[in-house]
Amino acid sequence: MRIPIQVTNTIEKTRYLVKNWKKEGNTICLVPTMGYLLDWHASLIPRCREENDIVVVSDFVNPTQFGPNEDLEAYPRDFDRDSALCESIGADLIFCPSPAEMYHDPHAFVSIDTLSDTLCGKTRPIHFKGVCTVVSKLFNIVKPDRAYFGQKDAQQLAIIRKMVLDLNFDIQIVGCPIVREEDGLAKSSRNTYLSCEERKAALCLSKAVKKGQELIRNGIAASEVLEPMCEIINSEPLARIDYVSMVDALSMQPVDSVNADVLVAMAVYIGKTRLIDNFSYEV
Numbered sequence: 575m576r577i578p579i580q581v582t583n584t585i586e587k588t589r590y591l592v593k594n595w596k597k598e599g600n601t602i603c604l605v606p607t608m609g610y611l612l613d614w615h616a617s618l619i620p621r622c623r624e625e626n627d628i629v630v631v632s633d634f635v636n637p638t639q640f641g642p643n644e645d646l647e648a649y650p651r652d653f654d655r656d657s658a659l660c661e662s663i664g665a666d667l668i669f670c671p672s673p674a675e676m677y678h679d680p681h682a683f684v685s686i687d688t689l690s691d692t693l694c695g696k697t698r699p700i701h702f703k704g705v706c707t708v709v710s711k712l713f714n715i716v717k718p719d720r721a722y723f724g725q726k727d728a729q730q731l732a733i734i735r736k737m738v739l740d741l742n743f744d745i746q747i748v749g750c751p752i753v754r755e756e757d758g759l760a761k762s763s764r765n766t767y768l769s770c771e772e773r774k775a776a777l778c779l780s781k782a783v784k785k786g787q788e789l790i791r792n793g794i795a796a797s798e799v800l801e802p803m804c805e806i807i808n809s810e811p812l813a814r815i816d817y818v819s820m821v822d823a824l825s826m827q828p829v830d831s832v833n834a835d836v837l838v839a840m841a842v843y844i845g846k847t848r849l850i851d852n853f854s855y856e857v
Contacts, residue, residue: 579661581668585676585715588669592630592716600627604718606709609633609670610650610763611659614753618722621750623664630716631660633670638677639704650766669716676711684710686733686740689826693729693839694850697816705730706737713743720746724753726760728837728852732826752851754780760851767847775812776844779851782806782818786838790855795831796820799838807842816841816848823854832857 582588592602603626607615615631622629633656640646653670660668683703689695690702713721723731735747753761758780759773768776782803789799800818807813821828823835832855839852 579657579665579668581657581670583669583671583675585671588630588667588715591667592628595628596717601719602626602628602630602716603720603722604712604716605629605631605665605722606712607631607633607656608635608649608763609656610652610766611656612753612761612763614724614750614761616659616663617753618750619660619663619665622720622722625748626720628667629665630667630669630718631656631665632712632716633668634676634708636676636704636708637673638680638683638707639701641698641700644698645764645767648767650763669712676708680707683707684737684741686737689729689733689736692821692826692828693817693819694841695729697841702730702733706733709734710737710741710743713745718745720748722748722750725749725854726752726762726850726852728839728854729826732824732837758784760849762849764847764849768844772812772845772847775810776847776849778807778810778813779840779842779849782840783838783851783853787853787855790832790836790838792832792857796829799832803838803840807840812844814843816843818842823856 603622619629635649637646657668684706685703686706695702731749738745738747759776785806786799786803804818807815818840820836820838823837829836835856837852837854841848841850
């Protein structure tokens with residue numbers, strides 16, 4: 575019989591539980607989230623259970639990764655729903671701290687240059703500094719053997735992997751495939767912002783991804799992939815492109831043609847809601 579899920583709000587209590595689990599020889603995994611858990615989280619946690627003894631889910635809307643005039647206050651939150659979901663699918667612990675618990679007059683931050691200068695980092699200049707800082711803190715609190723991140727945030731995943739390598743975290747980073755709605759839209763907490771009309775318009779992202787996947791091949795010029803993708807998005811009146819780019823899969827720097835593994839990524843505003851999507855291509 576499984577022990578009921580535990581909920582902690584403090585770093586001290588979380589460390590106490592994790593330390594005891596490790597003393598018993600258990601492997602620990604961390605699923606970092608900002609709450610409002612989705613179906614892809616629900617599909618992920620059973621995998622975590624198979625691959626690890628203890629599953630820890632962090633549920634924290636991190637203020638340091640939101641810039642001025644972004645959607646920090648509007649970001650959806652429903653902890654009771656998150657807790658019930660985690661318990662139903664086998665998580666052992668939810669760590670749900672307050673901002674005050676995580677940040678005590680902070681002056682130390684973690685950031686990565688180069689990889690964070692392109693794509694989302696270009697228009698959200700403080701975002702990845704906040705992401706790297708909070709993920710580093712979570713790694714130091716939970717000390718997981720493995721941590722799981724979604725590939726929808728592909729630039730974030732690349733940055734976290736680089737941070738783990740450069741800062742010598744003894745943690746395996748596991749990328750998890752994009753989960754989509756039946757009509758192709760990538761699942762996201764921000765989809766809840768969309769009106770019915772905007773929800774239909776948002777399909778231009780997945781349509782553009784599909785077109786790019788059909789076109790891409792070894793040696794092709796980036797423009798031959800990106801321009802048809804942009805045409806699909808621009809044909810939707812409610813859509814406004816932030817970026818549609820092809821970058822090297824490791825450095826996150828723009829490329830002119832496909833001569834190595836690449837990431838094709840986009841950010842598009844549907845009305846006031848900013849959505850992202852991507853696909854990878856290996857040569």
